[in-house]
Amino acid sequence: MTTGRLPDIFSMAADIARQAHAKDGDTYDHGCRMQPVCNLLANRLGFGAEDIEKIGVCAMLHDVGKSALPEDILFKPGRLDAAEYRQMMEHTSSGHAMLRDLGHPWLDCAADAALHHHERFDGGGYPHGIAGLMIPQPARIIAVADVYDALRSERPYKPALEHEQAVKLILYGDDRTNPSHFDPAVLAAFEMSAPAIRQLYEAPAGPD
Numbered sequence: 001m002t003t004g005r006l007p008d009i010f011s012m013a014a015d016i017a018r019q020a021h022a023k024d025g026d027t028y029d030h031g032c033r034m035q036p037v038c039n040l041l042a043n044r045l046g047f048g049a050e051d052i053e054k055i056g057v058c059a060m061l062h063d064v065g066k067s068a069l070p071e072d073i074l075f076k077p078g079r080l081d082a083a084e085y086r087q088m089m090e091h092t093s094s095g096h097a098m099l100r101d102l103g104h105p106w107l108d109c110a111a112d113a114a115l116h117h118h119e120r121f122d123g124g125g126y127p128h129g130i131a132g133l134m135i136p137q138p139a140r141i142i143a144v145a146d147v148y149d150a151l152r153s154e155r156p157y158k159p160a161l162e163h164e165q166a167v168k169l170i171l172y173g174d175d176r177t178n179p180s181h182f183d184p185a186v187l188a189a190f191e192m193s194a195p196a197i198r199q200l201y202e203a204p205a206g207p208d
Contacts, residue, residue: 009106013057018106020064020098022072027066032151034059035144036200038138044189045141052071054106057137058113065114067094077156092118092127114137117146120181140183144170144190147177152201163198167191 021028038059042052066074069091073084080088095114099107115127116139123131135143151166161169171191173179179187190197 009057009104010053012102012104012107013060013110014097016055016064017060018065020061022067022068023071025169027063030153031060031063033149033201034062034145035141037148037197038141040139040193040196040200041145041189042188044193044198045185048154054109055138055141057106058110059142061095061099061107061110062114062117062139062142063091063095064098065091065093068098079157089118090124092116109136109138112136113142115139119143121183122178124181135183137183140186144182144186147182147191163194163201167194187189 002108017031021031035056039052039056042055047055050183057061069088073080073087076084092115096111099111099114102108113136116130116135119125119128119130119135120143121132121135121140123129147170148166150160151169152163154160167190170182171179171187182190
């Protein structure tokens with residue numbers, strides 16, 4: 001029975017995330033927001049309690065590779081050009097290298113999720129262009145939550161979208177996002193979980 005070890009891995013994961021994002025609080029906050037969303041989706045998909053927690057750890061750590069990016073890429077106040085975007089793409093491989101071989105199976109899972117969370121179900125993603133069920137399931141869950149969080153977040157070059165707009169874009173697509181990018185089972189779980197996800201994002205902040 002591994003449940004008793006859960007506090008240890010959560011503490012380890014939180015320490016890794018904090019250290020990786022010491023210079024980039026936005027990315028750390030992004031991972032923290034992703035964790036409960038991915039837990040909701042995993043629960044909707046029928047995962048057991050421990051696997052739900054494992055996917056939450058993967059979500060918390062999926063972008064740790066961004067800490068290896070140069071600051072002029074990481075903090076650019078606008079859209080990246082083609083060369084800069086190619087450099088940004090390397091955060092997947094960097095995250096995998098940072099998390100693998102740390103001696104815990106959950107961090108091995110997080111390493112795979114870091115590597116593959118920008119793969120697309122139709123094969124059009126990166127870094128390897130794998131498709132469908134070849135993409136690890138935690139990465140397929142993170143992919144949907146990642147796009148939702150990006151849409152709900154303000155950037156220097158775009159406003160934050162409202163919940164309804166973000167959900168509609170993920171489910172029906174636009175010129176940049178297409179439902180074919182995502183695992184249909186995860187999309188269905190996202191649609192059913194949308195009211196609960198909205199509550200996570202719009203609940204009043206508690207006292208400090």
